[in-house]
Amino acid sequence: MINWAQLPFAYKKTHTNIRCVYSNNAWETITSHTDENVNLHMAASCLHYGQECFEGLKAYRGKDNKIRIFRWEENLRRLNKSANRLSMPSIPPEIFEQALRRLIEENKDFVPPYGTGASLYIRPLLIGTSPRLGLSPADDYMFVMFCSPVGPYFKTGLKPVKIIIERDTDRAAPLGTGNVKVGGNYAPALITTEKIHALGYSAALYLDPKEKKYIDECGPANFFGIKNNTYITPDSQSILQSITNMSLKTVASEILGLSVEERKVPLEELSEFEEIGQCGTAAVLTPVYEIYDPITKNHYTYGNPEETGTVCRQLFETLIGIQYGDIPDRFGWNTII
Ligand SMILES: Cc1ncc(COP(=O)(O)O)c(C=O)c1O
The missing domain is CATH 3.30.470.10 (Aminotransferase class 4, branched-chain amino acid transferase, N-terminal domain)
Known part of the structure; x- marks a missing residue:
């Protein structure tokens, strides 16, 4: 059993x-x-x-x-x-x-x-x-x-996490294989994951490998930020195009009525977001309550560890509602067996 x-x-x-x-x-x-x-x-x-x-x-x-x-x-x-x-x-x-x-x-x-x-x-x-x-x-x-x-990634529902900016290693090269899902991208990141877990962070936030000026993604999940009723997610050649992110963009614009921007996200913009999330198939959506920058010693905070922001909650509940068949599948995303 x-x-x-x-x-x-x-x-x-x-x-x-x-x-x-x-x-x-x-x-x-x-x-x-x-x-x-x-x-x-x-x-x-x-x-x-x-x-x-x-x-x-x-x-x-x-x-x-x-x-x-x-x-x-x-x-x-x-x-x-x-x-x-x-x-x-x-x-x-x-x-x-x-x-x-x-x-x-x-x-x-x-x-x-x-x-x-x-x-x-x-x-x-x-x-x-x-x-x-x-x-x-x-x-x-x-x-x-x-x-x-x-099982669900978080047994008790959504649980905000803290993440840390990674500059000692790159996940991908500017014109390398970061935009495809190949095993060779993952083993080199294990050492970084071990390092940041030991420091108490749940994920590494990678910057663009060429200039280190823009947000790329978080290990095995894409990054998005919410501000002024807008869902903002990085456009970069070195990130994997997440299918969860693609779906959340549609949920954000077509169901929740948010604007959606896919563009370069400068590091400085971290101080402007109201909510931050990571997204991917495994956890669907992981809210982020803190991003630490070990170089500038900045702690960017978004709400608190106990509470998920309203937009992240709505995005998560709508997407899993569609996946489990509780919300009509108006975009034809599910294949029913
Ligand atoms: C590097 C990376 N980014 C993002 C994602 C999230 O993609 P998806 O939503 O398609 O699972 C994954 C997982 O597949 C990944 O390995």
Whole structure:
């Protein structure tokens, strides 16, 4: 028996995972596996040269017991952008959709019940599997899709956090791979995450890697600020285009009646915001009550640790309302299984 209310955000074995092999310049048919292990050649291009990209999306069970997958077409678009950036083949939409539907069908016992705040996290990944010693793209690839039930990030609902500006390391290079979701972006950030956690902060806020004048994003989440009834989020070549952020921009303008600006956000503007949030699939929205700048020693504050700002709360409640099917899906974001 799974204790749905206490589920952490961690891997949990389910019944099956789905795979599809690319060989001789063509995708084969999808297959379902109970084995959690992937058998790889020790010289596979994913292991040495990082020919690997991945995605993260969620499925939610509604009050009507239907399962809704949120905006999977956007995850496919981004996965293919990442794949092509690393000289890997695109995944055809029909293969992605078949894999997704079969994965959920075979693991529907693991889609948490409505009302627990939990959901099914889906992790597609694409790896180069051909042995390579010289640096060149693989000929063979494997697409894998697995899932894991996950609890809500914050068991007690929204919980504001404090974050810190990071200048000792960059998450991405100005024209590097920050705008795609490749494994090579994440391992180098672990050391920074450990450092800032030890200091008591929940996330690092990265600045633009070229000039260090503008806000980029927060580790694995996009950044937004609210002021004068406007939702403001950075426009930068080195950040990942978050699907949650894309959705919040629409909720902000079409449902909450806010203006939306996507533009460079100078560091000095931090003192002008009324509310700040981080957004991404895992937590959906994380309000920020403090940003610390270790160089200037400035503490920018937004409300307090006990209370989430009104706009962040409205954005969060509207978006999860759509995801769980409690609010009409007027933008056609959900695929119902
Ligand atoms: C670097 C980075 N930024 C932002 C996000 C949030 O993106 P999304 O809302 O699509 O999950 C993620 C997570 O995928 C990420 O890894």
